[in-house]
Amino acid sequence: MEDVGNVDAAIRAQRTQRGRWIAVLAARQHGVVDHSQLLRLGFSASAISRLVASGRLHPMHRGVYAVGHKAVSRNGWMMAAALGGGAGALVSHRSAAALHALMDDSRPIIDVLTAGKRRNRATIVFHRSGRIHPDDRTQVAGIPVTSIARTLLDIAEVVPRRKLVYALERAEKRHVFDLAAIEALIARSHGRRGLKALTAAIREIEPEAQYTHEGMERLFIAFCRRYEIPLPALNVVVDGHTVDAYWREHNLVVELDSWEHHRSRRAFEEDRLRDVELTPQVLRITHRMLTKGPDELAASILRRLSASPSLAAIA
Numbered sequence: 445m446e447d448v449g450n451v452d453a454a455i456r457a458q459r460t461q462r463g464r465w466i467a468v469l470a471a472r473q474h475g476v477v478d479h480s481q482l483l484r485l486g487f488s489a490s491a492i493s494r495l496v497a498s499g500r501l502h503p504m505h506r507g508v509y510a511v512g513h514k515a516v517s518r519n520g521w522m523m524a525a526a527l528g529g530g531a532g533a534l535v536s537h538r539s540a541a542a543l544h545a546l547m548d549d550s551r552p553i554i555d556v557l558t559a560g561k562r563r564n565r566a567t568i569v570f571h572r573s574g575r576i577h578p579d580d581r582t583q584v585a586g587i588p589v590t591s592i593a594r595t596l597l598d599i600a601e602v603v604p605r606r607k608l609v610y611a612l613e614r615a616e617k618r619h620v621f622d623l624a625a626i627e628a629l630i631a632r633s634h635g636r637r638g639l640k641a642l643t644a645a646i647r648e649i650e651p652e653a654q655y656t657h658e659g660m661e662r663l664f665i666a667f668c669r670r671y672e673i674p675l676p677a678l679n680v681v682v683d684g685h686t687v688d689a690y691w692r693e694h695n696l697v698v699e700l701d702s703w704e705h706h707r708s709r710r711a712f713e714e715d716r717l718r719d720v721e722l723t724p725q726v727l728r729i730t731h732r733m734l735t736k737g738p739d740e741l742a743a744s745i746l747r748r749l750s751a752s753p754s755l756a757a758i759a
Contacts, residue, residue, distance in 0.1 A: 462486055470511035472586060474520035478527040479507035505565055519585055525554035525568045526588050533558045534581060534588045536571055537602060540595040543584045545618060546611040557590060577632065593625040600638030608645045660700040660731065664689065667734050671742035674749065683723050694749055695724040
């Protein structure tokens with residue numbers, strides 16, 4: 445017969461190992477775990493109850509626990525809400541917009557998108573979606589959340605227009621605005637109430653959506669003439685790349701970011717990589733800069749052109 449002491453030691457070692465597994469899992473999930481995860485780690489329902497009774501687990505929602513203490517961060521509450529929505533659930537709507545840093549959300553409520561029907565809880569509002577498209581899924585700090593495109597469409601149905609416009613502007617400033625992703629989402633979202641509001645908001649913040657690159661060039665030439673800025677050479681090759689405008693004497697390049705420039709994150713990154721490869725200083729100009737802040741833009745360009753000619757250009 446096996447020694448009782450050896451059996452007890454084995455049990456204690458097993459419990460210690462499982463305790464470490466909980467700690468590792470909680471560290472990945474901002475300090476929270478759910479019931480189904482604990483079961484997969486080998487804990488029985490009664491063992492989980494004992495962990496709660498001993499204070500090692502602290503219930504947050506039904507079946508979701510904080511590990512070790514109750515001081516959970518905002519991201520921890522976001523993760524707990526997603527776990528509370530069941531398999532495949534995502535933080536969504538205004539809560540997702542806050543996670544993506546597109547807008548502030550001080551509500552105690554967290555929005556969660558689920559594939560099935562769920563009853564709302566004290567601090568969670570569940571939004572049902574029959575099927576969540578794979579492209580609508582992403583993560584922020586390890587928290588499952590709706591993609592930026594899906595988030596923008598969702599909040600278009602629940603926030604005032606000014607807040608939607610603000611969220612779009614934040615997406616642009618953070619360089620996460622992806623028109624191609626939004627267009628694909630719109631194409632598969634027939635009947636959504638937010639489509640009209642989202643489309644109108646995009647047009648409001650980006651009037652250059654109506655401009656081709658050639659149209660932007662004509663607008664830029666008119667701008668230069670209006671402010672008596674010497675006309676640059678247009679569409680010339682510099683360091684092996686064709687650039688939109690170039691003042692050789694000052695080694696200054698202007699690139700005109702038309703709406704086409706915003707169509708994807710990949711296009712944005714490729715343009716920035718090209719900027720790094722160019723020897724001249726690169727100034728990127730948008731339609732909004734040409735039409736809503738032309739005085740400041742003209743002053744900036746004239747300051748650059750009034751500086752001493754570039755030695756690199758002279759050489």
